[in-house]
Amino acid sequence: MNLIVQNSNNIIKTVFEYFIAISCLILLIPVILILTILIKATGKGPVIYSQKRIGRGGKSFLIHKFRSMRCGTEEQGSLLSEKEDIRMTAFGRFMRKHKFDEIPNLINVLKGEMSIIGPRPEQQFYIDQIIQREPRYRELQLIKPGITSWGQVKYGYASNVDEMIKRLEYDLFYLANRSFWFDVRIALCTIVIIFKGQGN
Numbered sequence: 001m002n003l004i005v006q007n008s009n010n011i012i013k014t015v016f017e018y019f020i021a022i023s024c025l026i027l028l029i030p031v032i033l034i035l036t037i038l039i040k041a042t043g044k045g046p047v048i049y050s051q052k053r054i055g056r057g058g059k060s061f062l063i064h065k066f067r068s069m070r071c072g073t074e075e076q077g078s079l080l081s082e083k084e085d086i087r088m089t090a091f092g093r094f095m096r097k098h099k100f101d102e103i104p105n106l107i108n109v110l111k112g113e114m115s116i117i118g119p120r121p122e123q124q125f126y127i128d129q130i131i132q133r134e135p136r137y138r139e140l141q142l143i144k145p146g147i148t149s150w151g152q153v154k155y156g157y158a159s160n161v162d163e164m165i166k167r168l169e170y171d172l173f174y175l176a177n178r179s180f181w182f183d184v185r186i187a188l189c190t191i192v193i194i195f196k197g198q199g200n
Contacts, residue, residue: 118146
């Protein structure tokens, strides 16, 4: 019975998130156009930046984001960005604070690769290091990664493996206690972070 309920909840969540993703993309068309113009005006390179991440079941996918780094910095390899990263453009830093750079993640939701709420996906390079020290990370791959998460709301951005492991505790708590109302709580907290510009 519990499995049936869980499957039903997963279906409801998926349908609801498709609706949210489509609605947001339509409503944000003016914002997307403005961001596109400003990204092109403040730096060279493509507007959208894609990077390989690991999702549910350990499967890789390309996550899509508005480019916040200077063109060419991705050639330096699997580097994590820092709060005052010199590779970031001035406008890119503004987008990060308000999480505007993650708007293209909604495309990943429509492709079935991500959820609105769920642990943030990481690069395989860092996952390998995390699992060596904390094998429980594999449990996060039982569900789709998300645009926002309990870990991001409560801990924030992780700039190294040590911080990723600390944030992991919050994501494991979410995994064990996930529900519709928990997702709503995370979404509301994220909205507050966006309006206050407390993203990083």
